[in-house]
Amino acid sequence: MPTIQVDDVVVRYGEVLALDGVSLRVRPGRVTGLIGMNGSGKSTLFKTVMGMVRPDRGRVLLDGAEPAAARRRGLVGYVPQSEEVDWAFPVSVRDVVMMGRYGRQGLTRRPRPADHAAVADALGRVELADYADRQIGQLSGGQRKRAFVARGIAQDARMLLLDEPFAGVDKRSEATIVRLLRELADDGRTVLVSTHDLHALPRLADEAALLLRRVLFHGEVSEALRPENLARTFGLDAVDGSVPDGGESGADQPDVGGPADDVLPDAPASREEESA
Numbered sequence: 001m002p003t004i005q006v007d008d009v010v011v012r013y014g015e016v017l018a019l020d021g022v023s024l025r026v027r028p029g030r031v032t033g034l035i036g037m038n039g040s041g042k043s044t045l046f047k048t049v050m051g052m053v054r055p056d057r058g059r060v061l062l063d064g065a066e067p068a069a070a071r072r073r074g075l076v077g078y079v080p081q082s083e084e085v086d087w088a089f090p091v092s093v094r095d096v097v098m099m100g101r102y103g104r105q106g107l108t109r110r111p112r113p114a115d116h117a118a119v120a121d122a123l124g125r126v127e128l129a130d131y132a133d134r135q136i137g138q139l140s141g142g143q144r145k146r147a148f149v150a151r152g153i154a155q156d157a158r159m160l161l162l163d164e165p166f167a168g169v170d171k172r173s174e175a176t177i178v179r180l181l182r183e184l185a186d187d188g189r190t191v192l193v194s195t196h197d198l199h200a201l202p203r204l205a206d207e208a209a210l211l212l213r214r215v216l217f218h219g220e221v222s223e224a225l226r227p228e229n230l231a232r233t234f235g236l237d238a239v240d241g242s243v244p245d246g247g248e249s250g251a252d253q254p255d256v257g258g259p260a261d262d263v264l265p266d267a268p269a270s271r272e273e274e275s276a
């Protein structure tokens, strides 16, 4: 049974049609890769699944619940794109990871021993135990990503969404994140991860969904990587059998990026409808 269910979702930003009838089922126990060029709607789809953007049409259910309710219940965790985080925010790495525990702490937000233990465990798993007291902006790009992955782990969510977790990270950080996502999936969680890195896809994901305002393909990774599927996804006239090189493949598309104020802490996007 899918835990993330997206039915015929349409999202418009004014004149821009960002999602045009997206339907997707994401199953637990698998790592699902979400692939698409710049501007294809990956971040918008994540924000819609998180209830941060309300679709103009269609619906999203997470374990049968509306996104805002699922978020309040801590069922779903989100690792945002780096550009969406205010890195000057005066919080330590430990504070960021503790945010994953907020849902369990009631209104007082007073961490209990179990919260501290979960945070320490998550920091250890992403190899950031020695950086816990640093201000979040004083980490390297790869370390910042790992800090947010740790927040997702500490949250102990059944569903985890990661938006470009490999952008700007070195091979070692990438390998750490890939290994953690595998562990989470093997543990029965639902993992949906967007990436430009098609080379890493076979190592990373069990299945892949190709997005260009709508889902063009969803199935086995080897099928997804077939030249004709990539050509449609990346809007190429011809593909020579090699995979396009990630970040540049959509360079002709305007890359407007999302609003910069919607992540640290879980604050709203400009189209936000839910104030959680």
Ligand SMILES: Nc1ncnc2c1ncn2[C@@H]1O[C@H](COP(=O)(O)OP(=O)(O)OP(=O)(O)O)[C@@H](O)[C@H]1O
Pocket: 013, 016, 017, 018, 036, 037, 038, 039, 040, 041, 042, 043, 044, 045, 254, 255, 256, 257, 258, 259, 270
């Ligand atoms: N807040 C916004 N206001 C207006 N247009 C937006 C907004 N956010 C995204 N868009 C537009 O919606 C479309 C989809 O953007 P989105 O960020 O979802 O794509 P993406 O696949 O995540 O891209 P990237 O790979 O560059 O991160 C793009 O055309 C983008 O310019």
